Amino acid sequence: MTELQHPKDVFNDESRQFALLVNSVTDYAIYMLDTDGVIRTWNPGGQRIKGYTAEDVIGTNFSRFYLPDDAAAGVPERNLRTAATEGRCIEDGWRVRQDGSRFLASVVIDPIWVDGVLVGYAKVTRDITERHDAQERLQQVQHSLLQAQKMEAIGKLTLGLAHDFNNLLTIIVNCLDLISVRVKDGPAAKLIETALRAAERGALLSRQLLTFGRGQKLSPERLDLTASLRQSQEILERSVGEAVKLVFDLHEDLPCVFVDKAQLEAAVLNLVCNSRDAMPNGGTITISTGAREARDPASANGALEQHVCLTVEDDGEGIPIAHQARVFEPFFTTKPVGRGSGLGLSQVFGFTTQSGGFPQLSSAPGEGTRIVLCFPIHEP
Incomplete structure (x- = not known):
């Protein structure tokens, strides 16, 4: 050369x-x-x-x-x-x-x-690792967006049905009240009382549907999530029964959130009862609070933002993978017929999203379920 x-x-x-x-x-x-x-x-x-x-x-x-x-x-x-x-x-x-x-x-x-x-x-x-990771992230975002759009469409349909159902129930309850004034005693009075109880049950279902469809009027207030859960501790412990152990891991000095306290208590109670039902032979439910960065799946930019999070986790049966995308839909339930209306988690979803937050679910069959409610920090 x-x-x-x-x-x-x-x-x-x-x-x-x-x-x-x-x-x-x-x-x-x-x-x-x-x-x-x-x-x-x-x-x-x-x-x-x-x-x-x-x-x-x-x-x-x-x-x-x-x-x-x-x-x-x-x-x-x-x-x-x-x-x-x-x-x-x-x-x-x-x-x-x-x-x-x-x-x-x-x-x-x-x-x-x-x-x-x-x-x-x-x-x-x-x-091509970076390209592969970017494609996976894009698919996850697209899946989250499609799921959010699906839930929004179901919510709009549910909202319309719930309003019409509520109007019909109002007429039924008013008519039963008028009849009960005239009928004080006898077999007819007992039938009227039974019909009124059924109508009240229907009104409760209607309110849960309205909450899912974001049509329920909330009364939000500045709230310390940890302090609120401590106030509910006794009723939550009674709801799980003797076979289930309820553990609290609540962090102090968290930023405040702006939510409806009554709806928050109902959401936590729904989650705890679901976890209890998933552990017929007993187990442990852990309720925890904390602050961390999280990404709203329905957000257009998908940016990480600071949230105050409430977590309910159990070591029960878990949710089948095929059902996990539908658990927040109204009337969808994995429980046997007659064991649940399928509106508990839809109420949780509606309340959380109407409060400006979002729920996150992770579950594996046989390994338990973890649901996190993420709420935006309330700036005074």
């Missing part, structure tokens, strides 16, 4: 020009393999992506970059055979860096033929 008289003379030397090109690429690992998969060349891109220097890898088999299970299953050899028989092997898969961390790689393997004889392979690897 002749000495270069001027740096630009490299363009007149094809071999040096090619070496300069390969060694200047840092976003791609570009290297050659022999027919057995042994690494023969290495570029700076390989070192940047995988962490190995040329001295570390040249002379070793490229299967070292594969996950142990993939290497044991013969995936590296299979990829070389595919490249040789089909002319190219293109694959996305997880690989291992020198430090043991994993990354998602986009790999292209091309066979190298000289006079019809296979002499090795050219391998190009690109790290």
